[in-house]
Amino acid sequence: MKYNGRTAATSVVMAAVFVGLGVRLAFLHLKPSPGTLARIENGRHLEQETRGPRGRILDRNGNMLASDVAAKHVCADPKFILENGSITNVCDALVSRFAMDRSVVWNLLNQPDRQYVRIQKFMREEAIEPLRAMNLKGLIFEDVPIRDYPKGVLGAHVIGYANYEGVGSAGVEQRMNTLLQGVSGLRISQKDGRRHEIYSQRTVDIDPQSGADVYLTIDQQIQHFSEVALDNLNAKYHPAAAWAIVQNVRTGEILAMASLPTFNPNRFNTAPAEWLRNRTINYTYEPGSTMKAMVIASALDSGAVKSTDIFDCEDGAWHYGGRILHDSHEYGSLTVADIIKKSSNIGAAKVALQMGEKKVYQALRSFGFSERTGIDLPGEDAGIVWKTERWSKLSITRIAMGQEVLVTSMQILNAISCIANDGARMRPFIIRKVVSPTGELLLEPQPEVLNRPIRPDTAKEMRRLLARVTQPGGTATQAALQGYLVGGKTGTAQKADLVNGGYYSHKYIASFVGFLPVENPAISIIVVADEPTQGGYYG
């Protein structure tokens, strides 16, 4: 057998190739370059971070108000779909299931250089189940948690909402965000050539942990009744807005808090910003006559007047400080008890004058006006009570009837609750307890006495006077209930004209604040209607 030159050359080339490959293999195994090593590692490395579900929000009886549920993003691989020739089928299926515009879907799918497009976001599992059953190749269903509010609009302003990143952005969701938020899980492992995890290479495996459950003081049924009552008020009086709060006078717990216009937290992004506003704590207004209850309570407590003292109510028009102060009806002489019952502006102004500016100011501050109540919700307003140095001669007479001060409904209700609670002003709270997923109690706020603006005997006397308001001859006879003695105070305040000064002649804020039963108060309620446009405007 003879070897010619060609055979020798081929052998040399083959040998060179194999030697080269061998050297390369040896280098790859024995001394790979850092770049190569990193590339290999990147290709193999698998790191999955899983968001821990947010904790639930429940009412005081354990009814679920918010929870995380499983949803899916519907995505597609346009390159695969086009290569497979199934674009028409996939497009038809998507259009029929999601009622989408066909041209939009077609344009999304008709992108041969793309391997990932998102068709629909945050779809509930039951909504995409028919689509999954069709088993269309090229469609991808990505798991994603979504925050759901199963009760819809119920308690929307209290619960608030969490945004699509799972961050609480309003209400309890925002205030308790750190406790509600779950702890993300982490899995570090390696994957094979088919991108499947190699289980034996799993080095880190931390399960995601759910956030804590937050129990509210809200009662689902009372909340529902409050919202229905506001809907009825809205239908009858057509106000621009209306809101209501129900509070446990003994503990300060909030049992219901409703505000209209409202929104559905499941579709928070479609509601105008004004609808998201919790007016019970962040809308300040001049309260009108409801303020008389606090002024007269302080006057009785300080001994400036007695309930039987008689004041001349000037037949409905009193000239003081260069201005005329009017009553809604013409009254002659009224006792302090009747000033409350009839809601006489002139009588209240004279009682305040008898107290003096300093005492009136101190009384309002001790009832918690001009400071936040401390309720555990974000965005609470403090309101305004100017210091006496800024008062004019007329101020004391106007403040006594609820003008020249700005308050929130929460402040007024808490002040009335203080009278109902023997003079002890409680901190209103809405978080009942926070429980970890393992059942550990993380937080349990206790009722907290803020201060005692009036003595228990004064509070008792005031309750008796406020009970007369709902009796025949009082201003709130409609608030009387069969079987319960109700105490309370109405308020009808003209709205201030912030542009031209003074007050609008046709814009009012009507309110009622009360408690029951008078003998042993359990709950207090405030209802406010902003600018009622038909069917009367009185509180």
Next chain:
Amino acid sequence: MKKRQKTRNRKSQVRIPFPTVLACFLVFVVVFGLSYLWLCARCEMLGQEIKQLETVQRDSRRQLNNEQDRWSSMLAPASLDRALKRHHLVMHLPNEQQVVRVRSGTIASVTALAYNK
């Protein structure tokens, strides 16, 4: 003849000793290797099983959450109101005569009153 037989005997007497140690070592290596491979395969299988069970657990948890959420939605007061309306059921709160108020210390007498009613 005798000389020839002697040479043959000498030849048959030369034997290569059996490498017992080496054989044991090789058997050990083979058994060890096979055990290692079997354990690897078993681990891989268990890993697959764990991953499947993890998926089942995740899916079950997700399903439970979704069902609880749907149940909670059905129990919403507004949903109950709608259901009552759908079935033409009208419910009223009790009037004063129908309410039995129970106060501490008077439970026995109130119960008796309720029975009397």
